[in-house]
Each structure stands twice: as C-alpha cells, then as structure tokens.
Amino acid sequence: MFALLGCGYTGERVARRLLARGLPVLATSRRPERLSLPGARLLRVDLDDPSTLDDLRRALPAGVRVLHSVxxxxxxxxxFRDPTPELLSCLPTSTKRVVYLSTTGVYGGVFEVDETTPPAPRTPRETLRVSAEDHTLAGPWSALVLRPAAIYGPGRGIHVSMRRGEFRLLGEGTNFVSRIHVDDLAALTDAALLSEETGAWPVADLCPAQSREIAAFCAELLGCPLPPAASAPELSETRRANRRVDGRMIARKLRVRLTFPTYREGIPQALAAEAGETQSEEPGAFSETG
Ligand SMILES: NC(=O)c1ccc[n+]([C@@H]2O[C@H](COP(=O)([O-])OP(=O)(O)OC[C@H]3O[C@@H](n4cnc5c(N)ncnc54)[C@H](OP(=O)(O)O)[C@@H]3O)[C@@H](O)[C@H]2O)c1
Known part of the structure; x- marks a missing residue:
C-alpha cells in the first residue's frame, strides 16, 4: 500500500498516478471529503487532533510505502513546529519506504545549488526543515528526501498572484527563482516511492530565471501591465529567495524526464488547465505557500 500523508496540491496528483496503475492508496487530509480520488481509502488525519493519529496507526499495514508532504x-x-516526529511515530517498523517533500529553503542564502550543496539553514524555519529531513532519513526504512523549489501549476504560481493583483517584484526583479511544475514533482515523487535511491536532493526544472523575466512572460500572457516593485520586508520568504537550483541529478537517477522543463511550457499549461476547470467547475482555491 501507498500512504500519502498530507494529500494536498502535490499529493493528490501522486495519488492519481498510483490509482491509474491500479495501486492501493490511502490518502490523508484534515478534510478528506474534499478529495476526489475514486478507489482510494480516505482518512482524516489532523495533527492538532491526536485521536486521528491513532486511526492512522491502525490503518497503516506492514510494508507500506509512505509520502510525507505535511x-x-x-x-x-x-x-513553526515540525510534525515529522509525531507523524512518523505512527508508521509500522516494517515500513518499506518513506519519501519526504522538504524544500530548497534548507539551503538558506546559498545562490548556486546542486546535489553536492549541503544545507545551510539560517532561520528557525529552515533549521526545522533540516531536522525533519534528518528524522525521516534516520528511520528503520529506506528513505529519500526531495527538496522542491517553488511548486507551481494550475491554480498556483506567479500567474495566479499576478491575476489577483497581488504579485510584486523584488526591487528590479533581478533575483533568480527556481521552480518545478506540480505534475513533474508528482512524477518524481511517484518514481521516488518505488525506487531504492536514498539521500536528500534538490528538485527544480531546467530553467532558473530572474523573476522579472517570468513576470514579463506572465504579464504578456495575461495581457496585464508589469507589477510594481516592493522592498524585501514586504515580501514572503519565497518571493525574497535568490537561488539557482540544479535538480538534474535526481531526475536522472529516478529516470524521470520533465514534461515542463521551463516556465515557458509550464505556465501556459497551467493557464489552459485553469480555463478548462473554469468551464466545468469552480477554479482551484489553492494559496501560494512554500
Ligand atoms: N508550495 C511550494 O511552493 C513549496 C515549495 C517547496 C516545498 N514545499 C513543501 O512541499 C510539501 C508539499 O507541498 P504542497 O504544496 O503539495 O502541500 P499542500 O498543498 O500545502 O498540502 C499539505 C498537506 O498537509 C496537510 N496538513 C496541513 N496541516 C496539517 C495538519 N495540521 N494536520 C494534518 N495534515 C495537515 C494538508 O491537509 P489538508 O488536505 O487538510 O489541507 C495537505 O494535505 C510541503 O511540505 C510544502 O511545504 C512547498
């Protein structure tokens, strides 16, 4: 069985990939009724409600493969607090595999990142992520940590915040942003769950770009003016990041070829998917995090 703990933006796509191949999936959420995953077992797990962790403990079979994306x-x-110790304490010792979705935030202020770059956390938040990774890697199971750059796709990313009039460039927008399309991250995670690769790896597409370049691309697609600039304290940690991430090594090891190697393929796909959704249902209401 595959247990997807924290079946959110990425987890749901991983679940669909596994279900499409007829594999058994247990998906958790604080509101499992919002998940549309025919064939999956859905379980309410809320780390603020310890009784739900007992339910999780009972639901996990021997030999389970687990995605931790809380x-x-x-x-x-x-x-901030790290839910990893509580969550992983629910796993049977016979758990076969754990994949943890961490973040490139663990690299702190390092500008050029690749698979050889060690973590260099600066803030309590970044330090907690490193300890979550260490906790995952120290378990009695085979474990892999994926450290995604900014995750974007339908309903999430610069194109969404720009459309809402919320996007601001950091100064001149010369800071570099690395990103990964959610479908490519789901493909990598799916492969990671089934592989025996271990360790912790940066994940990004092939095209780190200055944020003004991406903003100009989105503004043209959306037919809106370039957004105004803001100073660093006005922006979220993600927006202030200045990092070029090379994630090619883990993609090669997992034998995954990215469908959206750059934002030039990924953002138009996201817009097209959103247009399709708007015709048939309410648009996704994801907030931008990370
Ligand atoms: N967004 C980014 O750009 C970015 C970049 C790098 C790394 N990451 C990290 O990558 C991972 C996956 O990202 P994502 O964007 O796919 O995540 P997401 O959509 O935010 O989903 C997170 C999942 O965790 C669950 N969760 C949150 N609080 C919980 C709680 N108190 N108890 C139990 N479950 C809880 C959520 O439950 P509900 O289903 O109830 O909401 C959801 O299923 C996360 O760790 C994220 O921080 C994100």
Whole structure:
C-alpha cells in the first residue's frame, strides 16, 4: 500500500498516478471529503487532533510505502513546529519506504545549488526543515528526501498572484527563482516511492530565471501591465529567495524526464488547465505557500 500523508496540491496528483496503475492508496487530509480520488481509502488525519493519529496507526499495514508532504505547522506562539516526529511515530517498523517533500529553503542564502550543496539553514524555519529531513532519513526504512523549489501549476504560481493583483517584484526583479511544475514533482515523487535511491536532493526544472523575466512572460500572457516593485520586508520568504537550483541529478537517477522543463511550457499549461476547470467547475482555491 501507498500512504500519502498530507494529500494536498502535490499529493493528490501522486495519488492519481498510483490509482491509474491500479495501486492501493490511502490518502490523508484534515478534510478528506474534499478529495476526489475514486478507489482510494480516505482518512482524516489532523495533527492538532491526536485521536486521528491513532486511526492512522491502525490503518497503516506492514510494508507500506509512505509520502510525507505535511508542511511545518504553526505553533501556539506564532512560530513553526515540525510534525515529522509525531507523524512518523505512527508508521509500522516494517515500513518499506518513506519519501519526504522538504524544500530548497534548507539551503538558506546559498545562490548556486546542486546535489553536492549541503544545507545551510539560517532561520528557525529552515533549521526545522533540516531536522525533519534528518528524522525521516534516520528511520528503520529506506528513505529519500526531495527538496522542491517553488511548486507551481494550475491554480498556483506567479500567474495566479499576478491575476489577483497581488504579485510584486523584488526591487528590479533581478533575483533568480527556481521552480518545478506540480505534475513533474508528482512524477518524481511517484518514481521516488518505488525506487531504492536514498539521500536528500534538490528538485527544480531546467530553467532558473530572474523573476522579472517570468513576470514579463506572465504579464504578456495575461495581457496585464508589469507589477510594481516592493522592498524585501514586504515580501514572503519565497518571493525574497535568490537561488539557482540544479535538480538534474535526481531526475536522472529516478529516470524521470520533465514534461515542463521551463516556465515557458509550464505556465501556459497551467493557464489552459485553469480555463478548462473554469468551464466545468469552480477554479482551484489553492494559496501560494512554500
Ligand atoms: N508550495 C511550494 O511552493 C513549496 C515549495 C517547496 C516545498 N514545499 C513543501 O512541499 C510539501 C508539499 O507541498 P504542497 O504544496 O503539495 O502541500 P499542500 O498543498 O500545502 O498540502 C499539505 C498537506 O498537509 C496537510 N496538513 C496541513 N496541516 C496539517 C495538519 N495540521 N494536520 C494534518 N495534515 C495537515 C494538508 O491537509 P489538508 O488536505 O487538510 O489541507 C495537505 O494535505 C510541503 O511540505 C510544502 O511545504 C512547498
């Protein structure tokens, strides 16, 4: 069985890939009723409600393969806490495989990142991510950590925040942004669950680009003016990032060829998918995080 703990934006796509091949899937969410995954077993798991962790413990069979994609949670004091120890304590010791979706945030202020770059966390949030990775890798199972750059796709990314009038460039927009299309991340995660590769790896598409370049591309597609600039303190950590991530090594090891090697393929696909969704249903209401 495959247990997808935190079946959100990426997890749902991983679930669909596995289900399409007839594989058994258990998917967790705080609101499993929002998941549309025919054939999957859905389970409510909320780390703020410990009784749901007992349900999870009972639901996980021997030899399970697990995706952990629950982000850091807010603590009672407005800071962050890492749910990894609690979550992984529910796994049977016979768990075969754990894949953890971490973040390139663990590289802190390093500009050029590839598979040889060690983590260099600067903030408590980045440090917690490194400890979540270490916890995952220290378990009695085979484990792999994927560190995705900004995840984008239908309903998420610069094109969404620009359309809402919320996007701001950092100064002149010369900072580099690395990203990965959610479908490519799902393909890598799917392969990772079935592979025996171990360790922690950066994940990104083939095209780190200055944020003004991507903003200009989106503005032209959307037919709107280039957004105004903002200073660093006004922007989220993600928007302030300045990082060029080379994620080719893990894609090669997992034998995954990216469908969206650059934003020039990925953003038009996201817009087309959103247009399709708007015709048939409400557009996705994902917020941009990470
Ligand atoms: N977004 C980015 O650009 C980005 C970039 C790099 C790394 N990451 C990291 O990659 C991972 C996957 O990202 P994503 O965007 O696919 O995640 P997502 O859509 O935010 O999904 C997160 C999942 O975690 C679950 N979760 C959140 N709080 C929980 C709680 N208190 N108890 C139990 N479950 C909880 C959510 O439950 P519900 O289904 O109830 O919402 C959801 O299923 C995350 O760790 C994220 O931080 C994200």
């Amino acid at each position: 982000p850091l949670l807010r603590d009672a004091y407005g800071g």
